[in-house]
Amino acid sequence: MKKIHIHIADVQPLISQFPNLDFAPDSLIYWNGQPSGQTCVRVPPERLIEVLLFLKYDVRYEMEQLSDLTCVDYLNFSRARDRFGVTYSLLSISLNHRLWVKCFVNDPNTEVPSVTGLWPGADWLEREVYDMFGIRFKGHPDLRRILTWEEFDAHPLRKDYPLRGRGERENFEAINREST
Amino acid sequence: MHNDPRHPAAPRRTGRSEFLTTRLDAIANWIERNKLASAVEKNVVNRALKYSLWPLPFATACCGIEFMAVAASRFDMARFGAEAVRFSPRQADMLVVAGRVATKMMPVLQRIYLQMCEPKWVISMGACASTGGVFDTYAVIQGIDQFMPVDVYVPGCPPRPETLLEGIMLVQRIVQEHGLRTSSERGMGLRLTVGKT
Numbered sequence: 584m585k586k587i588h589i590h591i592a593d594v595q596p597l598i599s600q601f602p603n604l605d606f607a608p609d610s611l612i613y614w615n616g617q618p619s620g621q622t623c624v625r626v627p628p629e630r631l632i633e634v635l636l637f638l639k640y641d642v643r644y645e646m647e648q649l650s651d652l653t654c655v656d657y658l659n660f661s662r663a664r665d666r667f668g669v670t671y672s673l674l675s676i677s678l679n680h681r682l683w684v685k686c687f688v689n690d691p692n693t694e695v696p697s698v699t700g701l702w703p704g705a706d707w708l709e710r711e712v713y714d715m716f717g718i719r720f721k722g723h724p725d726l727r728r729i730l731t732w733e734e735f736d737a738h739p740l741r742k743d744y745p746l747r748g749r750g751e752r753e754n755f756e757a758i759n760r761e762s763t
Numbered sequence: 764m765h766n767d768p769r770h771p772a773a774p775r776r777t778g779r780s781e782f783l784t785t786r787l788d789a790i791a792n793w794i795e796r797n798k799l800a801s802a803v804e805k806n807v808v809n810r811a812l813k814y815s816l817w818p819l820p821f822a823t824a825c826c827g828i829e830f831m832a833v834a835a836s837r838f839d840m841a842r843f844g845a846e847a848v849r850f851s852p853r854q855a856d857m858l859v860v861a862g863r864v865a866t867k868m869m870p871v872l873q874r875i876y877l878q879m880c881e882p883k884w885v886i887s888m889g890a891c892a893s894t895g896g897v898f899d900t901y902a903v904i905q906g907i908d909q910f911m912p913v914d915v916y917v918p919g920c921p922p923r924p925e926t927l928l929e930g931i932m933l934v935q936r937i938v939q940e941h942g943l944r945t946s947s948e949r950g951m952g953l954r955l956t957v958g959k960t
Contacts (some may be wrong), residue, residue, distance in 0.1 A: 731902070732867040739901055748901025752866045757910040758873050760947040 588621045589644075589682045596643050597624065597634070604630060611683050623683035628669075628695045631686050638673060638682065639701055646673035646682065649702035652709060654716045658742040669695050669718055688718065697723040715740035813938035814844030816931070819855030819879070821872060824862030826889040829921040838924040843931050852878040857934060860913075861921075863891035864904045876911050881945040884934045887913045888927060890920040912946055 594608040607625045610618030626634045638644045651672040657663035665687035673682045686695055697720035698705045709720040710729040717738035720726055728735065735751060737744055818840075820830050834840050834848055849855040852875045864872055876885065887907055890896035893916050895905035907913060914937060917930035941949040 744901075746900055751901055752904055753909070755869055755873075755904075755910050758877065758912075760912045760945075760950070762877060 587680050589680045590620075590622065593643075593680075594622060594624060594682075596641070597638065600637055600641075601630070601634060604634070621681070621683060623685055625685050625687065628686050628688055631684075632696050632698070632701075635671070635673075635684065635698055635701055638684070644673075644682070645675045645677050647676055648674040649698065649705055649708075650674040650681070652698070652705050652712065654712045654718055654740075656716060656740065656742045665689055667693060667716060667718060669712065671698070693717060694719045694721050696721050699723055714738070717741065809939050809942040812942060813935040815847075816843075816845040816857045816884070816934060816938070817847045817849050817855045818845050818857045818859050818931075819849055819852055819875070820859050820861055821875065822859075822861040823864065823868065824889075824891060824921075826861035826892070826921040829924060830859060830861045830888065830927065833924045833927050838928065840928070840931065843928065843935065845931055852876075853880065855879060856883050857931075858883065858885045859888055859927075860885065860892040860907055861888040863896060863898050864907055866902050866904060869904050869907070869910055872907065873911055882941075882943055882949075883946055884914045884937060885912060885946075886915045886917060886927075886930050886934065888917045888930065889922055890918065893918070896920060914946070 594606065598604075598606055598608075604626070609623055611621040611623040612619045635646075638646045649671060651670075653670050653672075655668045655670060657666055657668060666689050667687065669686045669688065671684040671686070673684060675681070688695055693716075695718055697709055699709065699720075700722070706724070707729055709723055710725070710727060712718050713720060713723075713726055714728040714730050715738055727733075731739065737749060737751075739748070818834075820827060822828075822830055832838055834846065840846050845857065852858075856879065858876060858879060860872065876883075887893045891898060891903070892907050893913075895903050897920075899905070904910070908916075915930045915933045917927055919926050922930075937949070
């Protein structure tokens, strides 16, 4: 069965449910100027939970599955207004459609509500986004680093983090042949 | 080394014949104690030791797959007496670091090295373990020899199985030269290069 994406016109029930929000529904990417057909809506972080709750339980959407949760750093993007875009990829198995939800935050206050209450599988995904980008997920049950080590104090997928690090890979106590 | 003849691993006399069912270092010590340590016997012990290396694969990437090929029947590490691959540092004496070592993994590798009993030898297998290889990022150690002793470097990405066998034979030459000396006693190794005979 071919997976389809929600058409931009089908976002209308969501817009009419939250009339005071500007979802700015748009194609996620453009390919040679043509929309890709993957619809993306923007949600501010303070309204994120109620919108996702609606998308999960409304009969027209029924997004049972959070198929991915990731983040994009828009540093030095010419058209970007905000720095970080926390991205939710929602999938409805029963209705066979997908929708992207983006939630933009900026650096001093990079706090997004956790969606582990809606989809328990978001637990490690949010830990990874926290580890790599420093986005703090409010309400997460166990927000620790998941990939890098505990003493690491940077967020390496931020665009202003140097590729070769800030000396972390040299910062070890060497052992020699006399060590026991 | 067991200087005490009452040690359970020390060789003991039963009846009229000598049964040397014991550890190799105990045999060497026994030869030492009984003033039999001529060049011939030392050579015998070193030959016995060099054909019974027990490797510990620290395999984190494709070099580990190549190591498995070396251990399997086609390239057959058993021809060099090193087929007893052990996954516990207490039971092995040749550490084969095969693959890139992440920054998070380096303390683990150091701990494994320290847990191995002397005498021990370390092979840094492949470009990543020796230099970091193509992974010049914050997360990958740029050569394990910055942080721990290495006896033999095996080049390649990944090395051919024959190259790893060459590296094992280099370790055997170190063993032939230095025998049961610990890694601190023998120092930086023989400074040999592959191909030199």
